[in-house]
Amino acid sequence: MIEGARILITGATGRVAFPIARELAAHGNDVIGVARFSDEAARARLESVGVTPLRFELGRDDERELPDADYVFHAGAALNIPPAEWEWQFEVNVQATGRLVRRYANTKGLVFCSTGSQYAYQGKRPLRENDPPGVHLGPYSVSKTSAEQLVQYLSREIGTPCTIIRVFSTYGPEGGSPVDRLERMLAGKEIALHPDKPNNYNPIFEDDYVALGIRALEVAAAPVVVANYAGSETVSAEDYLAYLGALAGMEPCIVYRDDAWWPLAADVTHMHEVLGRCAVPWRDGMRRTLEATHPELELLPG
Numbered sequence: 001m002i003e004g005a006r007i008l009i010t011g012a013t014g015r016v017a018f019p020i021a022r023e024l025a026a027h028g029n030d031v032i033g034v035a036r037f038s039d040e041a042a043r044a045r046l047e048s049v050g051v052t053p054l055r056f057e058l059g060r061d062d063e064r065e066l067p068d069a070d071y072v073f074h075a076g077a078a079l080n081i082p083p084a085e086w087e088w089q090f091e092v093n094v095q096a097t098g099r100l101v102r103r104y105a106n107t108k109g110l111v112f113c114s115t116g117s118q119y120a121y122q123g124k125r126p127l128r129e130n131d132p133p134g135v136h137l138g139p140y141s142v143s144k145t146s147a148e149q150l151v152q153y154l155s156r157e158i159g160t161p162c163t164i165i166r167v168f169s170t171y172g173p174e175g176g177s178p179v180d181r182l183e184r185m186l187a188g189k190e191i192a193l194h195p196d197k198p199n200n201y202n203p204i205f206e207d208d209y210v211a212l213g214i215r216a217l218e219v220a221a222a223p224v225v226v227a228n229y230a231g232s233e234t235v236s237a238e239d240y241l242a243y244l245g246a247l248a249g250m251e252p253c254i255v256y257r258d259d260a261w262w263p264l265a266a267d268v269t270h271m272h273e274v275l276g277r278c279a280v281p282w283r284d285g286m287r288r289t290l291e292a293t294h295p296e297l298e299l300l301p302g
């Protein structure tokens with residue numbers, strides 16, 4: 001565990017970076033949490049866990065004005081914006097990432113959060129780091145592939161030690177795509193899955209994505225380390241929804257649609273070598289997530 005370091009975290013109010021920032025602050029690090037604070041309450045939330053908030057807009061503000069840091073965890077990104085705004089998405093996800101890698105050439109490690117959705121679909125086969133890119137989520141996926149190439153180039157040119165983590169489904173009290181599906185189930189709504197069933201995923205629970213995210217800072221190198229960032233176990237959405245349904249006493253309503261996202265399962269062989277293994281079994285993670293997000297429910301044995 002990194003201790004006594006100064007760590008700058010972008011996207012610190014988000015579901016991936018917030019628990020990482022909290023954990024690093026709890027270990028005596030000076031943690032600076034960067035975001036636009038589009039939700040002002042998020043500022044107080046960071047302060048309450050010992051993280052210093054810093055307002056900064058990726059894509060608009062000047063990275064040279066950011067404070068020095070021993071490590072940088074770069075999770076801030078333009079997500080869920082209309083395809084017509086792709087130029088802004090590239091400005092934030094690609095160009096601002098490049099400027100951060102240049103700004104922090106002298107850090108011990110910079111982690112760039114890419115995505116498992118930058119892979120082309122390989123059917124049932126789990127996705128491994130040397131698989132080709134594809135377009136899972138439109139311009140967003142393309143922006144992440146582009147940013148990866150820029151990080152690779154700059155790290156080689158100027159020596160910034162970097163780790164690119166390809167984030168698959170994170171989940172836990174902060175949310176995540178399994179939680180989005182859980183919420184639909186609890187609301188009695190249909191859950192659309194891809195016809196290529198079962199829809200295999202490698203969801204990674206909060207305890208594990210915090211531990212492996214911090215490890216990613218420690219192993220950063222030039223040239224760049226690239227690793228999937230996913231749960232060690234593969235589980236289908238059908239199976240985890242059935243389990244959550246059994247705990248909550250309801251039946252998930254799954255529909256198979258051609259326009260549903262293709263499932264994302266990760267090959268975790270390389271991840272285990274460079275970042276380590278996950279510790280939380282998927283059933284424990286799902287149960288803890290349901291308990292944290294819906295304390296009002298009385299859970300059945302499952």
Ligand SMILES: NC(=O)c1ccc[n+]([C@@H]2O[C@H](COP(=O)([O-])OP(=O)(O)OC[C@H]3O[C@@H](n4cnc5c(N)ncnc54)[C@H](OP(=O)(O)O)[C@@H]3O)[C@@H](O)[C@H]2O)c1
Nearest residue numbers: 011013014015016036037038057058076077113115167170
């Ligand atoms: N969660 C997943 O399962 C998953 C899967 C694949 C990839 N990822 C990647 O992991 C990273 C974190 O994702 P997340 O799920 O934690 O996202 P999130 O919950 O939506 O958080 C995004 C963060 O970025 C900040 N942000 C957005 N635009 C910004 C801008 N222009 N300047 C500064 N800050 C900005 C947001 O705060 P403000 O709005 O206040 O600025 C927030 O702190 C992203 O790079 C994402 O692409 C996540």
